[in-house]
Amino acid sequence: MRVLKEYHAPSSASSDGVFIPPLLYFRRMRIIRIVVIAAAATSLLAASLTSVALAATFNPEHILDDVTLRRYDAMSYAEIRDFLDKKGGLANVRDIDPVDGKRKNGAQIVADAAVRYHVNPQYILALIQKESSAVETNVPAKKQLEWATGYALCDGCARASALAQKYRGFARQVDAGAGWIDWFFQHSAIDASLRRPGITYSVNDTFVTPDNLATAALYSYTPHMHGNLLLWTIWNRWFGDGNSEMQFPDGTLARDAKTGAIALVQAGKFRQVANPAVLASRFSGIVPVDIDHDVFTGFVQQSPGRPVRFADFSLVRTEDGAIYLLAGNAKRHIVSMEVFAKIGFNPEEVRPATVADLADYADGDPITAATESATGELLQDEETGGIYYVADGTKHPLYDKALLAVNFYNEPIGRASTATLSAMADGDPIRFDDGVLVKAPSDPAVYVISGGKKRPIPSEDVFLSFGYRWSNVIVTSQKMLDLHPIGDPLSVVTVPQRLQALAK
Secondary structure: OOEEOOOOOOOOOOOOOOOOOOOEEOOOOOOOOOOHHHHOOOOEOOOOOEEOOOOEOOOOOOOOOHHHHOOOOOOOHHHHHHHHHHHOOHHHOEEEOOOOOOEEEHHHHHHHHHHHHOOOHHHHHHHHHHHHOOOOOOOOOHHHHHOOOOOOOOOOOOOOOHHHHHOOOHHHHHHHHHHHHHHHHHHOOOOOOOOOOOOOEEEOOEEEOOOOHHHHHHHHHOOOHHHHHHHHHHHHHHHOOOOEOOEEOOOOEEEEOOOOOEEEEEOOEEEEEOOHHHHHHHHOOOOOEEEOHHHHHHHHHHOEOOOEOOOOOEEEEOOOOOEEEEEOOEEEEEOOHHHHHHHOOOHHHEEEOOOHHHOOOEEOOOEOOOOOOOOOEEEEEOOOOOEEEEEOOEEEEOOOOHHHHHOOOOOOEEEEOHHHHHOOEEOOOOOOOOOOEEEOOOOOOEEEEEOOEEEEEOOHHHHHHOOOOHHHOEEOOHHHHOOOOEOOOOOEOOOOOOOHHHHO
């Protein structure tokens, strides 16, 4: 546990000095379970990766600059109020300011603390979100407000301690969190217990040399890489250039670790999956990667795609009257109502859609009177045991039963004679869907399928940085792997030298 020495109140403080800590304990940020938050702070090198972010890059030695952190006039009260109204319900919170004793709303508490200590109100807002998520909560809970900036909490400290209780409450937390920054700038040169610019420190097994007072202050307040990375991510999402150069391969399912929301990465966009039925029908065999809530939200806001609204094999009618069967990533036009009736589709199952809703679907083969099986089926050879996907009179072999769990999860398998199957035309073998992790039995190399290609993952650090889990790697035959042409390897420059430390 790290301790800071006492600092003194400015002249405007109340007589009991409630906002001045005799000791400042550092709060340990929750350890982020999945390392995608770390990857969000890096520059991914492979140009063929799906780009889902912009140009900003996390620099652990220069998180914020001194002038920016001290810009107390960066937002007016009206701008803070408007910002909070758009984000959640924090502007409506009311509490007593510990310095002047006046009852104020949340926006005024932040604005006054910013001016009082010459601290950027944007930093105060990002700090609150980092520590309690209260900014983006419609009705912040009591616990969120009582410990809004994580002040006076520490590794192993109890909230019931006398010190913690002294700073419990929204206004006290905001005042102390902002006041501490001002105190740091005044005492950093004379207090050896503080982290200072130009001195190298080990932060989560990474050597970091803060190059300014602002960055040193952030590591002094939160002496953990992931906590400061989270602060930078929030700041950059709200007030900067957007998310870092975070890029996922096409076909990745990303899951908000807090809310459980799912998005499909496709063509550089985060396409949110509309409901569990869509997820179960289209992506049941793909294991999502968990992403920190703020990072997930940032991607969705910066690179939004059309939501994935329709379950597999949905029937939809667009505004021009055309009816389509949606199968995977393809839309198949049903050429006439006569064909619709012949195949046996139910008119009551047709859902309305727009042409824009279907823009992300490729054009599949039209469904005509000659179409034998519009939805396709799995058939197993009664003699050889071989399994095929049969559609429109063409059989497509499955070289590995692992495909059943990924591409055809829970789909029934019929039986057919060898003679019946031999009479069908031969089609291309079925390949793994995008987003699947695969390897051969005798080769340690791991690949992710993206755009139909197998993309090598060159190291454990790269593997972990994308949020992948070893338990999700499918061991398949070399024959099956060879169906997928080789693609560009995934590549990442990691911020922490040992990403595994953040994944625990």
